Amino acid sequence: MSSKNVEKKEQESIVKRTGLFEDVGRSIEHEMERFFSRPWPPAFELRLPFGSFPPLPEVRMPLCDVVDKGDRYEANLEVPGIEKEQIDVKATRNSVEVSGEHSEKKEEKRKNYLYNERSYKSFYRKIPVPEEIIPSKIEARVVNGVLNISMPKKTPSKTDEETKVEVK
Template sequence: MTKPGKIAKRESLPSRFDDAIEDFRAEMENMMRPWPLMWRLPHLEEEMRVPLCDMADRGDGYELQIEVPGIDKDKINVHATEDAVEISGEHNEKVEEKKKDYVYNERSSRSFYRKIPVPEEIDPARVVARMNNGILSVDLPKKAPSKKKGNKVQVQ
């Protein structure tokens, strides 16, 4: 027969280990708790937003549509290479209000950058971009397919 004291010690070892693991998990959760709350603040989400993008294959080229509401077209930069399109932009705003007893100044700035790869080579010289109601449309014409020279191979 086994002594009751030894059984109690064996049963308490896993529970002590479980308690230590649970304490460690709780400490990690407490340490990380401020981060998720920060990301849920609406004003931060607006400043950190990456514009949504749709790409469609139109046969002879691709069409990109990027949502950039509130950003003027002269503040948007589009740079095209043969295998990607880089789009960046920024928006700065300053609000100043003067009343009899106080002066109120507020400034905000937001910017974005996206590099969008294209599946086939495009002709950067023929890329066209236009802005309409906060939607940037970029036409990316594909390079003319080169005629590949072939060689007839005789089967032996």
């Protein structure tokens, strides 16, 4: 075999190996993209013999504002579409838990069809407070889709006096 043939075969072998490495590199890159595009690693996926779980009902955490008024805390939670009878407020000395649910069912019967529609909404929020409150004196009311909760403090703190500061 001539030296040209040997050199040519070596070059072909290098090209084949380089192609192999490129394929392996692309394969690894593809697997890494697949792995990191998931919300959790594949080992944590739950595979059941009968399929996946049905979707859970929507539970949301309502937006909440808490203000320290000195003698009490005031919390405002957004609860649109939920009546006051469907809201549950429980209090301890250090927190208030608010939950509620609302379900609706619509049904329309006509000559050739039956139309059913159901919806379910629920919410839950635990509001911790930095100072001890008096659970028995808490007041709550719903006004225009907003739940207002007044939580009297056990030992009221003084509100800071307002002082005008000159801007230089």
